[in-house]
Amino acid sequence: SANGQSAGSVYRFLITATGLEPLGKISLPGVEQSALFGISLSCDATELFIGAPGVGTVNFNSDAGTVFRYRRTANAWQFNGEVPGARPVR
Helix, strand or coil, X not given: CCCCCCCCCEEEEEEECCEEEEEXXXXXXXXXXXXXXXXXXXXXXXXXXXXXCCCCCCCCCCCCCEEEEEEECCCXXXXXXXXXXXXXCC
């Protein structure tokens, strides 16, 4: 949700000659509400980066968010770590 009301999910599709075929979704357990997980993406054939700019803002641990990294395996995207944002200077 772009309005910050949910953590979000990333839905995967395959482009076919007749349209889009759903392939499932990626949700990250434990991401707090308003994390905006999935609001930004970067992807190539082997890596997927999913932004969650609201991670940490609910508990005020950080205001910079986190990027979650996935690596392509034979038939799925596998979680491959995260890159936390630096806490902004106030």
